[in-house]
Amino acid sequence: MKRIGLLSKIISLCMAAAVLSLAVGEDVYATTLPYDTYNYDYREYIHFTPAAYIPSKTIGGAGLTWNGESLGNFVTPQDICKDAEGRIYVADTGNNRIVILNRDMTKVENVITSFDNNGAEDTFKQPYGICVSERGWIYVADSQNHRVVVLNQSGGLEQIVANPTSESLEEGYVFTPLKVTVDYADRVYVIAQNMFEGIMVFESNGEFASFFGTIKVEISLWDKFWRRLATKEERTQQQLFIPTEFTGIDIDPEGFVYASNIDATGVQGVRRLNPRGEDVIKKGENKNVGGDLWIDGRGTYAGPSQFVDVVYRQNGIYSCLDRKRGRIFTYDHEGNLLYIFGGMGTQAGTFSMPVAVEDIGGELAVLDATRGEIQTFKETEYGNLINRAVALRYEGDETAAVELWARVLELDENNELANSGIGKAYLTAGDYKAAMKYLKLGMNRDYYSIAYRRYRNEMLTKNASYFLTGILVLIVAVVIVKKVVKKKKGGAE
Numbered sequence: 001m002k003r004i005g006l007l008s009k010i011i012s013l014c015m016a017a018a019v020l021s022l023a024v025g026e027d028v029y030a031t032t033l034p035y036d037t038y039n040y041d042y043r044e045y046i047h048f049t050p051a052a053y054i055p056s057k058t059i060g061g062a063g064l065t066w067n068g069e070s071l072g073n074f075v076t077p078q079d080i081c082k083d084a085e086g087r088i089y090v091a092d093t094g095n096n097r098i099v100i101l102n103r104d105m106t107k108v109e110n111v112i113t114s115f116d117n118n119g120a121e122d123t124f125k126q127p128y129g130i131c132v133s134e135r136g137w138i139y140v141a142d143s144q145n146h147r148v149v150v151l152n153q154s155g156g157l158e159q160i161v162a163n164p165t166s167e168s169l170e171e172g173y174v175f176t177p178l179k180v181t182v183d184y185a186d187r188v189y190v191i192a193q194n195m196f197e198g199i200m201v202f203e204s205n206g207e208f209a210s211f212f213g214t215i216k217v218e219i220s221l222w223d224k225f226w227r228r229l230a231t232k233e234e235r236t237q238q239q240l241f242i243p244t245e246f247t248g249i250d251i252d253p254e255g256f257v258y259a260s261n262i263d264a265t266g267v268q269g270v271r272r273l274n275p276r277g278e279d280v281i282k283k284g285e286n287k288n289v290g291g292d293l294w295i296d297g298r299g300t301y302a303g304p305s306q307f308v309d310v311v312y313r314q315n316g317i318y319s320c321l322d323r324k325r326g327r328i329f330t331y332d333h334e335g336n337l338l339y340i341f342g343g344m345g346t347q348a349g350t351f352s353m354p355v356a357v358e359d360i361g362g363e364l365a366v367l368d369a370t371r372g373e374i375q376t377f378k379e380t381e382y383g384n385l386i387n388r389a390v391a392l393r394y395e396g397d398e399t400a401a402v403e404l405w406a407r408v409l410e411l412d413e414n415n416e417l418a419n420s421g422i423g424k425a426y427l428t429a430g431d432y433k434a435a436m437k438y439l440k441l442g443m444n445r446d447y448y449s450i451a452y453r454r455y456r457n458e459m460l461t462k463n464a465s466y467f468l469t470g471i472l473v474l475i476v477a478v479v480i481v482k483k484v485v486k487k488k489k490g491g492a493e
Contacts, residue, residue, distance in 0.1 A: 033051055035341070035342060039339060041416055057375075075092065077091060077093055077369060078367075079179065088102075089138065090374070097127070099111050115149070124140065126142075127142050129178055131181045136152070139180045141179060143176050143193070147160050148177050164208035165208065179247075181250060191245070191247070194245075214277070215261060246260065248356070251312070255275060259273060266288075268281075269290040270320050284334055292305045305325065308354070309356045313359045315391035319357055320357075321354055326350055327342040328340070328364060332390045353368060362378075364376065364377045385407050388401075389408065402421070402422055416443050416444075420438070422442075423444065433455055436455060
C-alpha cells in the first residue's frame with residue numbers, strides 16, 4: 001500500500017509542477033518548425049504533439065577542409081554510418097570517395113578515394129553503402145564495381161567480397177551491392193539490386209552463405225479470382241506479385257537485423273529478423289509499423305510511407321526514414337509509435353531527397369542526396385522524457401517511469417502511451433482499479449484485461465467471507481422454510 005501511495009503522490013506532484021510552470025508563462029517550445037509534429041491514437045486519428053526533435057545544424061562538404069583545401073560538395077551521397085568511437089562515415093557516391101568526419105562533424109579525419117590492391121591502385125565506382133564493424137573495419141558497397149570492399153582504419157585493403165556463386169543464384173546474375181552491414185561474428189549482410197530473394201549473407205571469409213529474411217508476398221482471394229477471369233493480355237498488365245526488395249539495414253547488439261522495405265499496403269515498412277531470418281517485430285496497438293496510416297499530417301489522403309532506411313538506437317528504440325514525405329518515424333520495442341518529425345521542403349529540418357538516417361550520440365542525422373548535406377536533429381524536453389520513460393520500461397522498471405510519463409501527459413494530454421505507462425506502473429504496484437483507469441485512457445486492451453481480471457479476483461477474495469456467509473444463510477433459510485411448509489402441510493392433513 002505504501003508503494004501505491006507513493007505512486008499517487010509522484011503523479012500529483014508532477015501535475016502540480018507542470019501546471020505551475022505553465023502558470024508562470026513558460027514557453028516550452030519556442031521554435032517554429034516548417035512541418036507538423038503529430039501521432040496517431042488507437043482509432044488511427046491524428047493528434048498534434050509537441051516536437052520531440054528539432055533541427056540543430058546542417059553539414060555540407062563545402063564548409064569542410066581537407067589538406068588545406070575545401071573538401072568540396074558531397075555529390076549524391078547515399079549512406080552514412082558511425083563507428084564505436086563516434087566518427088562519422090559518408091559514402092560520397094557521386095565523388096567516388098569515402099569521407100570520415102570527427103564526432104561533431106566539424107573536421108575531416110580522412111578521405112579514401114583509392115587503395116592498394118595487390119600492388120595496383122584501385123578506386124571506387126559509385127560507393128553506395130557503408131558500415132563499420134566492431135573491430136573497426138570499413139565495409140563499402142562499391143556498387144558499380146560489383147563488390148564489397150573491406151578496408152582497415154588506415155585505408156588498407158583487407159578483403160573483397162565479389163562474384164557470389166550458389167545454385168540458388170540465377171545464371172549470369174550481376175552482383176550490385178547497395179547497402180551493407182556486419183554482425184558481431186563479421187558475417188556480412190548485403191542488400192543487392194534486383195535481388196528479391198532476400199538479404200544476401202556472406203561468411204567472414206567472403207563466401208556467399210544464404211539468403212536471409214525473404215519477404216513473402218500474399219495474393220488475396222480477390223486478386224486470384226480476377227486473374228482467373230482475365231485474358232492473357234490483361235494479366236501481363238496487372239501487378240506482378242514478386243517479393244519486395246529491402247532498402248535499408250542495421251543490426252542491434254543482440255544480433256537482430258532491422259531491415260526497411262517499401263510496403264505498398266502501408267502496414268509494415270520494417271522488419272526485425274532473428275538469426276533464423278524470421279520476422280519477430282512487434283506492431284503495437286495499431287498493428288502498424290509502416291509510417292503514415294495512408295494519410296499525411298493534415299488528414300489528407302496521400303498514400304503510404306516509403307521507408308528507405310532504418311537505424312537501431314538503444315533500449316529497443318528504432319527510427320525509420322520516409323523518403324516520400326521526409327519524415328522520421330520512431331518506434332519502441334513493442335512497436336508503439338513514439339513520435340514523428342521532419343518533412344519535405346527547403347527550410348531547416350526538411351529535405352529534398354532523404355536517403356539515410358543515423359544515430360550520432362543522442363542526435364539523429366539524416367543524409368540528403370540532392371542537397372549533398374547532413375541535417376542533424378536534437379531532442380527536446382518532450383522527446384527526452386519519452387526516450388527516458390521508454391528506456392525504463394524496456395528495463396522493466398515501470399514505477400520509475402511514472403514521473404516521466406506524468407510530465408509527458410502535461411505536455412501532451414492525448415498521449416496514450418503515457419497513460420498506458422502509468423497504468424502499467426499501477427498494475428505492477430497492485431492498484432488494479434487505478435490501473436484500469438489509465439489503461440483505458442491509453443486504449444491498452446491487453447493490459448486492461450489483465451488489470452480487470454486481477455481487480456475482479458481481488459474483489460472476490462476480499463468479499464469471499466460475505467459471499468459464503470450469505471450463501472450459508474440462504475441455505476439455512478431454505479431448509480427452515482421447507483420444514484415449516486412441511487409441518488403446516490402435516491397439520492392440515
